[in-house]
Amino acid sequence: MAATTATTTRSSRPPIVPKDFSAQQPETIRLYPLSNYTFGTKETQPEEDPSVLARLKRLEEHYEIHGMRRTCEGVLVCHEHNHPHVLMLQIANAFFKLPGDYVHHDDGEIEGFKKRLNERLAPVGSQFSGEGVNEDWDIGDTLAQWWRPNFETFMYPFLPGHVTRPKECKKLYFIQLPKKKVLSVPKNMKLLAVPLFELYDNTARYGPQLSAIPHLLSRYNFEFVDENDNVVAVTPGTPLGENQIPRVKVLAGEDDGQDTGMTDVGTDGEKAPEMQQ
Template identity: 65%
Template sequence: MSHSQAIPLYPLSGYTFGSKDAQPEEDPSVAARLQRLQSEFETQGMRQTVEAVLVVHEHKHPHVLMLQIANTFFKLPGDALKPGEDPIEGLKQRLTQKLSPANVDGDDWQIGELLTVWWRPNFETFMYPYVPAHITQPKEMKRVYLVHLPEKKLLSVPKNMKLLAVPLFELYDNAARYGPQLSALPHLLSRCNFDYK
């Protein structure tokens, strides 16, 4: 990504937030998610996941839009791909499913730069920004893309989730609250040249 290419960032006030029917999580716990990962790995191989980093600004400071589930768990919008599914098209579908108003078939999501790839070496919660040398078959690969938002957009959030604008200074060096992947976002976004509109 060229640092000179400016990426427009628009104020949070330009976005409208609606709600839609709840979308329950497929797994009731982290242990259940890892168990499903293990059973799917035996039939489908490595899971491929895509997530989106949606950035807005407030008072000319970048904020990342994140979903909050059950007041404690934070995640980027996205999900696992079906076997053979294209990552970009898959991410567009997942964003439409999670954040577009109900009954919108396709949406105009503009998927930008690949910010990072995380690897899950085993059926455990730990993911790394590299494949450890002793791992020959990672269990999951997660691609995280920057998504370019238009100046104004209606975002509809499932009723069982909240969409929060979290400032980069809150994420920075805060793995205790957000985990290593989300707390790495300020580093990843430091490559970007944001143009505050």
């Protein structure tokens, strides 16, 4: 059998350099590594309502007195293995939620939002000291607005045409995490770092609001830095080795620090959408 010889064919034509494709881009955002942040726990914060029906009843009472409820939640992003991760709360080992909550009717939007973020994630007492303990929140762009037309669980990323008096508006804000920050989560919750690919197209587990986050963040270009502020990758990123595949990571709460993988955090996906009501 005759041996075959591999040959390489080269074109005589020079390569075509593509034109720049970066017009009208927002400012590139720097993401710091997960290892830059310190995580702890604080006293339990029970849910205000024992059930979804009770929550909707309280919403109705709020509307009668103060009108539409304003809710703000934060999309806090860092990176692990040069892949963006979103910091997210998990309650009762089942429900996922972004940090934040409804804004008190007497508070301004940003002022009230920062108060809610501090209630959920700010350290208390003298447990921690040093850089990042009292770092203020850098509230960035509004990424999305979700509307609740009626006293029901359904929310929409648009206001239906026949609705003139929505009962709640929820805003998702991008929050630029500083180089260092200390975060403390209530003992009855977990703080997770969830990679974007885990959220993408995963409404069964995370519901429509959280699974849309990769779409919302696609407008940004990211640069990833290491613990020494060296830029190690930029969008679209670099290939990962087999031992660097990002997974959902528990940062604080039960099983603190254990890298559990995508299938081990939470229970069945049918319950997940309720967390976003």
